[in-house]
Every structure is written in structure tokens, then in C-alpha cells.
Amino acid sequence: MLAARGGLIETVHYLCQVDASWILCRDIHGRDAIMEASRGGHDTVVQILLTYVPGGAREAVRREDQEGNTALHFASSGGHLLVLRTLLAAGADATHENVWCWTPVAYSASVQAEVYLKGLINEVEKRRQQQAQSQTRKNKLSPPGDPKRGQGGAGTIGLRIVREEDDNKLRPPRLAP
Structure with a gap:
């Protein structure tokens, strides 16, 4: 926790490689290492912590301290623009x-x-809407029972292997000269 608060990149990275469970430990205020690194504006440390955090980054950035503050509250209060971007992306x-x-x-x-x-x-919200629209279009183009429904469907690139005998069947008949 102290390494994250102080922005000690190498120390945080080493600790994460040895045992990442400490990332979610809380201090007396209910803050974890991600909140402390966000509070200090240590973007590289935040990225390392989000990479190693048990349970995934999405869950970790939604955790609250005793007053209901998230890591995003701390980054915003300090004006740490890079950390804001990292947390929203997570x-x-x-x-x-x-x-x-x-x-x-x-x-x-x-x-x-x-x-x-x-x-x-606004950028994150726009991206989510585009992804939802894209998914809706994919679902409309795939037949209802298709196991790949929502995973590609029409518009995806595929590969068809054609053997020589198949190739002969697909060619139009030759016209006599």
C-alpha cells in the first residue's frame, strides 16, 4: 500500500509478481492500493495494479472506501488526468x-x-453505444439458431479450403471452340 501511495513503480511491480493479493487490502479508511495510487496521480502504478489485481480491473475500480469514494473520486480530486483516463478505460x-x-x-x-x-x-459512453449497435446488427444478420450468433456472422472474414475436385465442380463448363 505504501509503495502504491508513493508511486514506487519497481517495488509495486515486484510485489505484484510475488503475490498480488495485497492490492485489495484496505487501510483504516477502507482504501486499497488502487485508490492510493490514484490519489497520488501515479498512472504507471495504477496500470500495473490493474494488470495484476485479483478478480479483474473492472471490479477493482468500482470498489469504495468507507465514505463511498472510488479511485475515480481520488483521481478527479487531484486533477490527475492520465489516471482518470486509465480508470475509465478499466x-x-x-x-x-x-x-x-x-x-x-x-x-x-x-x-x-x-x-x-x-x-x-462522453467518449466512453459513445464507444459503449457503438459496441451495442454493432452487436445488435450482428445479431440481426445471424440466423436465430446460429451458435456463432453475436460472434461475427455476416461481414466477418473466413477461409474456404477448396480441393481440386471441388474446384472442377465449381467451374462453368467449357464451351467447344
């Missing part, structure tokens, strides 16, 4: 309210950080 919830009903946007350290965070939130 699946952090930008609409999560703490016990005082404050979202990470409300904690923005500066107008610049607030504008940047709002832009990132």
Missing part, C-alpha cells in the same frame, strides 16, 4: 455517488480536469 463508473451524493466530476480539482473528465465520460 470500467470505472463516472456516475457513482459517495455518501454525500458527490460524483467524481463534482470533485474535479480544476475546471480543466472537469472538462477533461466530462469529455472522457
Whole structure:
């Protein structure tokens, strides 16, 4: 936890390789290593922690401390723009309210950080909508019983192996001269 708080990249990386279970341990305020690294603005440390965290990054960035703050609240309050981007990419919830009903946007350290965070939130939301639309289109193009439904369907690239005898069957008959 102290290595994450202090931004000690090599130490954090070593500890994660040895045993990553410490990442989810909490201090007396209910904060874990990801929250502490976010609070300090240590983007590289946050990325390392999210890579090794047991249970996956998406779950880890949604954890709360005793006051309901997430790592995104801490990054926003410090104006740590790179950490904001990393956490949102990992699946952090930008609409999560703490016990005082404050979202990470409300904690923005500066107008610049607030504008940047709002832009990132819009970008992430737009990307989610595009993925949902793409998935819907794929499902419409695949027949209902297709086991590959939603995994590609029409528009995907495939490979067909043709043997010589198959190739002869597919060719149109030759016309006599």
C-alpha cells in the first residue's frame, strides 16, 4: 500500500509478481492500493495494479472506501488526468455517488480536469453505444439458431479450403471452340 501511495513503480511491480493479493487490502479508511495510487496521480502504478489485481480491473475500480469514494473520486480530486483516463478505460463508473451524493466530476480539482473528465465520460459512453449497435446488427444478420450468433456472422472474414475436385465442380463448363 505504501509503495502504491508513493508511486514506487519497481517495488509495486515486484510485489505484484510475488503475490498480488495485497492490492485489495484496505487501510483504516477502507482504501486499497488502487485508490492510493490514484490519489497520488501515479498512472504507471495504477496500470500495473490493474494488470495484476485479483478478480479483474473492472471490479477493482468500482470498489469504495468507507465514505463511498472510488479511485475515480481520488483521481478527479487531484486533477490527475492520465489516471482518470486509465480508470475509465478499466470500467470505472463516472456516475457513482459517495455518501454525500458527490460524483467524481463534482470533485474535479480544476475546471480543466472537469472538462477533461466530462469529455472522457462522453467518449466512453459513445464507444459503449457503438459496441451495442454493432452487436445488435450482428445479431440481426445471424440466423436465430446460429451458435456463432453475436460472434461475427455476416461481414466477418473466413477461409474456404477448396480441393481440386471441388474446384472442377465449381467451374462453368467449357464451351467447344
